[in-house]
Amino acid sequence: MNLKAERGAATRERVLAIATRLFATQGYDDTSIETVLQESGLSRGALYHHYAGKDALFEAVLEATEAAIGDKLLRAVRHIGDPAAALRAGVLTWIELAGDPVIRQIVLIDAPAVLGWERWRALEERHSFGMLKATLGRTGLVPERFVDLHAHMLLAAVNESALLVARGGDQRAALEAVEDFLRRLLRADP
Amino acid sequence: MNLKAERGAATRERVLAIATRLFATQGYDDTSIETVLQESGLSRGALYHHYAGKDALFEAVLEATEAAIGDKLLRAVRHIGDPAAALRAGVLTWIELAGDPVIRQIVLIDAPAVLGWERWRALEERHSFGMLKATLGRTGLVPERFVDLHAHMLLAAVNESALLVARGGDQRAALEAVEDFLRRLLRADP
DNA sequence: CCGATTACAGACCGACTGTCGGTCTAGAAA
DNA sequence: TTTCTAGACCGACAGTCGGTCTGTAATCGG
Numbered sequence: 001m002n003l004k005a006e007r008g009a010a011t012r013e014r015v016l017a018i019a020t021r022l023f024a025t026q027g028y029d030d031t032s033i034e035t036v037l038q039e040s041g042l043s044r045g046a047l048y049h050h051y052a053g054k055d056a057l058f059e060a061v062l063e064a065t066e067a068a069i070g071d072k073l074l075r076a077v078r079h080i081g082d083p084a085a086a087l088r089a090g091v092l093t094w095i096e097l098a099g100d101p102v103i104r105q106i107v108l109i110d111a112p113a114v115l116g117w118e119r120w121r122a123l124e125e126r127h128s129f130g131m132l133k134a135t136l137g138r139t140g141l142v143p144e145r146f147v148d149l150h151a152h153m154l155l156a157a158v159n160e161s162a163l164l165v166a167r168g169g170d171q172r173a174a175l176e177a178v179e180d181f182l183r184r185l186l187r188a189d190p
Numbered sequence: 191m192n193l194k195a196e197r198g199a200a201t202r203e204r205v206l207a208i209a210t211r212l213f214a215t216q217g218y219d220d221t222s223i224e225t226v227l228q229e230s231g232l233s234r235g236a237l238y239h240h241y242a243g244k245d246a247l248f249e250a251v252l253e254a255t256e257a258a259i260g261d262k263l264l265r266a267v268r269h270i271g272d273p274a275a276a277l278r279a280g281v282l283t284w285i286e287l288a289g290d291p292v293i294r295q296i297v298l299i300d301a302p303a304v305l306g307w308e309r310w311r312a313l314e315e316r317h318s319f320g321m322l323k324a325t326l327g328r329t330g331l332v333p334e335r336f337v338d339l340h341a342h343m344l345l346a347a348v349n350e351s352a353l354l355v356a357r358g359g360d361q362r363a364a365l366e367a368v369e370d371f372l373r374r375l376l377r378a379d380p
Numbered sequence: 381c382c383g384a385t386t387a388c389a390g391a392c393c394g395a396c397t398g399t400c401g402g403t404c405t406a407g408a409a410a
Numbered sequence: 411t412t413t414c415t416a417g418a419c420c421g422a423c424a425g426t427c428g429g430t431c432t433g434t435a436a437t438c439g440g
Contacts (some may be wrong), residue, residue, distance in 0.1 A: 004291070023294075027303075029303075054218075057325055108229055109302055109303055109307055112299055112303075113217075113218075113219075113300055113303035113304075114303075115358060116217075117299055117334075117353065118357070121357075130221070135287070138263075143370070145365075146366075146367045146370055146371075148366035149354070149363065149364060149368075149371075150221055150348050150350065150367060150370075151368070152351065152354060152372060153345070153347035153348070153350055153351055156346040156347050156349065156350035157343035157344070157346050157347045157348075158343070159346065160341065160342050160343055160345075160346035161342065161343055163307065164342060166305060167308070170362075173335070173339065174339060176336075177336045177339035177340060177343070178221050178339075178343070180333075180336055181336075181339075181340060181343055181375070182342075184374060184375050185371070185375065187374075
């Protein structure tokens with residue numbers, strides 16, 4: 001039972017790549033399963049054999065995308081000792097990554113509406129949000145009981161900034177603003 | 191041009207109320223025009239006479255909702271002189287308002303995905319975001335070149351907090367966290 | 381009183397998602 | 411080798427939905 005399993009995995013990967021491209025360029029609603037079938041040369045039956053439905057396909061795409069993001073962030077941050085510096089580096093890296101239309105459309109715009117807020121939040125928790133929260137906690141600059149909520153707010157703020165940049169905003173200005181925002185949040189009490 | 195115009199306006203209002211309820215409870219995708227027709231007793235032709243399509247109907251619902259929010263925020267804030275205090279009051283009021291599922295589902299979750307980020311942003315600019323930005327500018331606590339971006343980030347952060355509360359999070363903890371967040375952002379440089 | 385305009389009706393269309401019975405083949409079991 | 415089974419794949423089909431189009435009745439402006 002090897003050739004078959006491999007073929008299946010290859011098919012899933014092929015479909016995933018095509019779906020990622022289509023979801024990213026056209027958005028979830030304007031991407032029809034029909035188009036995915038045409039571009040992949042697969043039949044309806046085969047696709048629905050691998051993925052339970054359009055939203056399941058989207059979730060798989062999202063999962064893979066988030067995993068890739070997590071890898072990149074981890075790589076950019078893990079050799080930095082100081083938590084505050086790591087936080088800063090991670091946030092700036094994330095903003096640069098969000099320039100990618102794939103990330104913008106899939107992760108930032110469609111995900112919450114397609115998955116529903118609950119499933120979306122759970123997925124975020126397992127990926128970038130988890131990292132942010134842990135790092136913020138390690139800085140010790142925020143009271144422990146606020147760490148979770150502040151991490152949420154910070155991530156939301158940074159995501160918004162990323163969206164503005166991705167939408168043609170001035171990237172340098174955004175980066176400066178985010179740095180200032182972070183500095184204000186994390187400076188010791190006066 | 192009186193009886194006809196009034197009848198039309200009444201019909202639009204009726205449909206708007208029904209659509210608001212349905213969009214709020216089931217979300218945009220899971221609300222079918224068919225259901226709106228059944229519940230309003232209207233025919234397809236009539237509905238499409240008043241609204242160009244499902245997204246136009248949603249936009250009308252969103253517009254009305256945002257207008258109502260704006261009214262309430264203005265009423266809660268306009269008698270406060272100090273901009274920083276007004277900002278604080280407005281933000282806290284907004285979090286309470288976001289407890290309403292109508293606001294949560296329509297304004298915070300579906301709006302960006304349905305309208306597209308661009309149209310959504312333009313609409314926000316005309317409503318709550320405009321107020322926030324103006325008030326933040328008036329505090330003078332943030333360099334002018336950062337006011338716009340900081341306002342965006344702050345609103346995103348507060349919205350996130352509102353979502354967490356609306357989703358069954360601890361409201362008191364969230365309010366405290368938001369106050370702390372705001373305080374950190376707005377305190378004078380050390 | 382009469383054309384024009386407007387509110388409304390509902391049959392109809394095309395596109396889409398998801399289902400279902402069935403085929404085929406690789407590899408395990410006999 | 412032969413038989414059997416699981417899983418990859420197929421494509422016709424049903425059902426739903428958003429949107430269009432033609433027609434009708436009532437009101438308005440002149």
